[in-house]
Amino acid sequence: MAESIHLSIDAMSGDHGLKTTVDAALLALAVDPRLHLALVGDEAQLRAALGRKSSARLHLRHASEVVAMDESPSKALRNKKDSSLRVAIDLVKSGAVQAAVSAGNTGALMATARFVLKTLPGIDRPAICAPMPATQGCPYMLDLGANAECSPEQLLQFAVMGAALATAMQGITRPRVALLNIGEEEIKGNDTIKAAAQLLQGSGLNYTGYVEGDGIFRGEADVVVADGFVGNVALKSAEGAAKMIRDFMKAEFTRSSYTMAAALVAKPVLNRLAARIDPRNYNGASLLGLNGLVIKSHGSADATSFANAIAVAAREVEHDISGRIRSLLAAAQPAVTA
Amino acid sequence: MAESIHLSIDAMSGDHGLKTTVDAALLALAVDPRLHLALVGDEAQLRAALGRKSSARLHLRHASEVVAMDESPSKALRNKKDSSLRVAIDLVKSGAVQAAVSAGNTGALMATARFVLKTLPGIDRPAICAPMPATQGCPYMLDLGANAECSPEQLLQFAVMGAALATAMQGITRPRVALLNIGEEEIKGNDTIKAAAQLLQGSGLNYTGYVEGDGIFRGEADVVVADGFVGNVALKSAEGAAKMIRDFMKAEFTRSSYTMAAALVAKPVLNRLAARIDPRNYNGASLLGLNGLVIKSHGSADATSFANAIAVAAREVEHDISGRIRSLLAAAQPAVTA
Incomplete structure (x- = not known):
């Protein structure tokens, strides 16, 4: 220190x-x-x-x-x-x-x-990487928007970089690396994803297969790899859903004098909840x-x-x-x- | 009736x-x-x-x-x-x-x-379409996973079908149709999205441009068009984030006897909130x-x-x-x- x-x-x-x-x-x-x-x-x-x-x-x-x-x-x-x-x-x-x-x-x-x-x-090209909140752990996701289209080789490079980050920053010896896809079955996904999966299987990384959008936030992997288009959509959609829920919550807790009193009683709980999902606590993406x-x-x-x-x-x-x-x-x- | x-x-x-x-x-x-x-x-x-x-x-x-x-x-x-x-x-x-x-x-x-x-x-191919919760309105999103890769013409077809659904089911005369993209600037996105944007501009639909993942849940459009890969990732990521927040909320409200009492007081509010984001209320996707x-x-x-x-x-x-x-x-x- x-x-x-x-x-x-x-x-x-x-x-x-x-x-x-x-x-x-x-x-x-x-x-x-x-x-x-x-x-x-x-x-x-x-x-x-x-x-x-x-x-x-x-x-x-x-x-x-x-x-x-x-x-x-x-x-x-x-x-x-x-x-x-x-x-x-x-x-x-x-x-x-x-x-x-x-x-x-x-x-x-x-x-x-x-x-x-x-x-x-x-x-070939740098990627944007940031940690996501999750029920378990705090997975790194990349690319979050630097590269709209990626080759299988680039996705492998992202995987190596994300794994290095997870090991260095979170002390995970063999981080679980997954590809973001639309289904867990082998048949789903597009050709690039399938080719990237093959590369990852032979990479020596701890590749654990496909993860769907909801799996990111369950913490099914320590490193989630996607091209910048898909990664950005996943990030922004999750942020959008979280923001909507905060807005709904605010609207419901300010609806009447009863709900406002309830909000006061629940304040310590709501503050802890807010801290866990506050995007400010996740700010700071790495250009890897x-x-x-x-x-x-x-x-x-x-x-x-x-x-x-x-x-x-x-x-x-x-x-x-x-x-x-x-x-x-x-x-x-x-x-x-x- | x-x-x-x-x-x-x-x-x-x-x-x-x-x-x-x-x-x-x-x-x-x-x-x-x-x-x-x-x-x-x-x-x-x-x-x-x-x-x-x-x-x-x-x-x-x-x-x-x-x-x-x-x-x-x-x-x-x-x-x-x-x-x-x-x-x-x-x-x-x-x-x-x-x-x-x-x-x-x-x-x-x-x-x-x-x-x-x-x-x-x-x-050419059917698409899966469902309404999304949003701060304003209840936008239809398609395709949610039927077609991993789509041509610009297919995205236009999806737009026409989604607009028809919004008009018929929600009574919106000229539904705002947007393309899901990773940025609102013209320079972003991939070639397919750019070509689809051109087709939509000449389509006679009320095309309003690009929307990002978070814009879906702000209700920036009445119809959000994407290929099945991107649409599915957006849907599942939002679902995952919402589920994670519900889990966090449950954990925080069951942490101690004080928080459990607070949960009782806040129960009417929490129930209303739960109803607004309950995925069961949004179940039922259309094969269009x-x-x-x-x-x-x-x-x-x-x-x-x-x-x-x-x-x-x-x-x-x-x-x-x-x-x-x-x-x-x-x-x-x-x-x-x-």
């Missing part, structure tokens, strides 16, 4: 920008004494947002441009070489920090990270497969939520995720690039 | 078979005086399950075989010509009943329905695109849930869904088969 951890923060990123990222940085510094944070963004605006608040472990790094949330990834990459997003990743590349955290435009973040850091040997660590926060994150993404970055540095994936890939090389 | 409605029930189907389907049939008959039900299955077993219970509107129809839940669809179709599933659909074909309800093997049900009833003119109506119940349905699927069948008969889709397709023909 004595070691220091250096991170860059894309302070201009996210739907709420500086207002959220600065508070989140201070929150994270207060909680974790190992942290040293480089806040990247417009220096004048950073100073204004900080006001009198400061920390010896907080550094400002000026960047003159900002990538908009709806900006084209290729244009951002080409035209904004001094954006807070780009500079935060450049700091990883130069070794000044060990990981970058951004709540910015996913496409631009992915394109920039890939361009600046390059992918690890044996990895790069020569360096980059963590993506939800664009809509508040300070608590963004601070959680910073904590994820710190834990990934602590567990040397990039190094571990690199060694696992080297060991699995023949299968992965077959 | 005076008109009578005749349905066949695949009484041997589902995880619980006769025990569920017979009770569900009696439940449905008690609620809806228009209903006449043909219970299809092993006659001796049917009589035993009924015991002394009976109804003048309940008829038994012997079928000597049963399609197992995990049986290969093609084998079931080829070898089991006297299965309860097949006979229930044959009764639709012959005009003896107006719709069939089964909780059986989805693949076998789909293959058999397609073989016996044939698809409507302009429809056939010359005849077939309703698929969840395999795990209990009697209440299966009775809901029977009620869905009755409403679809009442609203002449098959006829309406046929007319809409005839009107949209040039675009649909372009």
Whole structure:
């Protein structure tokens, strides 16, 4: 715990920008004494947002441009070489920090990270990976949206990376790896899934077969592999259903004076429940497969939520995720690039 | 309301078979005086399950075989010509009943329905469609798993059928039709989705663009179109998340004597909430695109849930869904088969 951890923060990123990222940085510094944070963004605006608040472990790094949330990834990459997003990743590349955290435009973040850091040997394209809540455990799911279409080989690469993450971060020696599919029987699914299943069977990973959408949240696997289209739909649909249930619950508990009194009585229970399904506690997705660590926060994150993404970055540095994936890939090389 | 409605029930189907389907049939008959039900299955077993219970509107129809839940669809179709599933659909074909309800093997049900009833003119393959709970409205989603891969033209056909269902069943004159995608920006998604978007824009339907997984449950569209792989993953992921939240809620409310007392106080609220998200209230998916109506119940349905699927069948008969889709397709023909 004595070691220091250096991170860059894309302070201009996210739907709420500086207002959220600065508070989140201070929150994270207060909680974790190992942290040293480089806040990247417009220096004048950073100073204004900080006001009198400061920390010896907080550094400002000026960047003159900002990538908009709806900006084209290729244009951002080409035209904004001094954006807070780009500079935060450049700091990883130069070794000044060990990981970058951004709540910015996913496409631009992915394109920039890939361009600046390059992918690890044996990895065609990086994937977005995050832990999901589940009745049992906390499975990692990937890809969550970086790659709309994937080859069987890419799905195998995702499996290797997800397994490395589960082992390093959750201490699971032989994580159960499953492919997201529409049925557990061999006959279902499409050709890509079937070919990926064959690759996984021969991979040396603890491949346990197919899992359906509901199986993710029962914790039937430690690592759930899908292409970015299907993974994103699974994630967003689950988030949407959870949000709908929270809305229904709120509506029912505010319906009358009786229900509002019931809500007061049930408050400790409801708070515990809320904490278990609060998406803020799951914020912080990993861009896996790069020569360096980059963590993506939800664009809509508040300070608590963004601070959680910073904590994820710190834990990934602590567990040397990039190094571990690199060694696992080297060991699995023949299968992965077959 | 005076008109009578005749349905066949695949009484041997589902995880619980006769025990569920017979009770569900009696439940449905008690609620809806228009209903006449043909219970299809092993006659001796049917009589035993009924015991002394009976109804003048309940008829038994012997079928000597049963399609197992995990049986290969093609084998079931080829070898089991006297299965309860097949006979229930044959009764639709012959005009003896107006719709069939089964909780059986989805693949076998789909293959058999397609073989016996044939698809409507302009429809390549039938799709599975069901209403989803949402904060606003109750959107229909299709395909939920019949077709793992779909062409843009098929997605357009699904859109036409889903819109017909929303108009007929929910009285929405110009239902908002959206494509399930991983982003709302034009740049995202795969080639099939982009081509389908172009077809929909020229279709005359009220096409409103892309919707993400979470948008389904916010009710951003009245009809959500996806291929069967993506649609099934969205459905199952949402179901899984909802089930997980119910499990968490139960665990939190049974944690201590205080929380159990709180649960008692909150019981009326929790019951109302439970009813709003109870999957049993959404049971009954439509196999759309056939010359005849077939309703698929969840395999795990209990009697209440299966009775809901029977009620869905009755409403679809009442609203002449098959006829309406046929007319809409005839009107949209040039675009649909372009």
